[in-house]
Amino acid sequence: MERLEEARERLKAAQRVAVLTGAGISKPSGIPTFRDVEGLWRDFNPLDYATPEAYARDPQRVWEWYAWRIAKVREARPNPAHRALARLEKEVLGRGGAFLLVTQNVDGLHARAGSRNLVELHGNLLRARCEACGHRFSLPDPFTPPPFCPLCGHRARPDVVWFGEFLPEGAWERAERAFLEADLALVVGTSAEVEPAASLGRIAYASGAYLVEVNPEPTPLTPLAHLALRQGAVEGMAALLGPHLDTKGEAW
Template identity: 55%
Template structure:
């Protein structure tokens, strides 16, 4: 019998075994374990800028070269790191749930693309991803590497090219938040992983799941703002705890070098 090293409950494992629908929300904490700096971490040249000064439409239109350069830097950082065991465990959990005929959805607030690289397929990127970009006028996609020099303009119409991310002052894409909200409302088990739960509407998803009857557990080193509202708090790093939960279910963890399906 698998003996877990971390203090998640037998109830969580049992509810996962019984679940027909499982949904997950992840935040910056799981990516930080891979070495991705959080949004507000100081980093060299960019120390003198607050994120709010760069991640908005006004800043982009005023100085597209500066903003494109910041995102090129962030993308280079992301490309230099790899998914960790927490990312891989969620991909393994998805395979296990779907393999049993169930439904699974992972909603992430992260824009780094690490969940997709880890093998997650049923995935909603609530805030978009810095690995894609598009023209602000004709919306044609641009190559990921195109933001390495600016100001970059669209090959089709000459419009400015921006990253596919949600900036300050912009609403989340309706389809993305709609899918995530529906999954939360329908879930039998809901996991909130590596998020401080201070940014809405994403922070409301675990609460929707709880109100709709799901068993809701938080995996985080420190309690989030909504931890007291949930059924279970599992303290620790996602990369340590999630593989243990997957192991308790008897699901196989993919190796770091395993090809994606």
């Protein structure tokens, strides 16, 4: 309890806050995770759907899988943990501080919840990227896979980062800088196993930040955390931001 109170006080006073989120924060919204017992990789081999080679072999098959995932994302709604982070951003910026939310998720729920200082490390399911000219565009609702570029007419691919690909230009540099400079780092709903994102918590810790982890299971980051809440994202954020939550679980 003392550590939780200390974390709350440090969060209230922090001037530079960096947050990393993973699939666990979107699970309460109905978005499947990847690596737990009910995750996507239980039933689907990532080598068949999430690599450049898989797309080159059978782009229609890959697009049909992504269309299924996109439909799930469009049905989902941001949950109280997403909204809490959006309001935390406003709180920190309102007192003249700096805030950055870095997410490994591709579902767009943070933006829909109101987060603005946001880096989507792995792209966004609701966008496509032209294979020829590189133009990024939002996918219409509904759409028939595969989509085609509105500028040049060439086929487009999902605007996500597949295994073996580089992160979006500038995304890692922005994320790394925020965690290097943070006085408080918050890591929510991630296994801390997928690099390079998994290193962000360690970077913040090594730079002297107060480190908080929210995850129902221990992760490689747990031994470093000043506070590790063994809870799901919604429950953990409610515990951390308890003084700022109303009875409906809404932040502030």
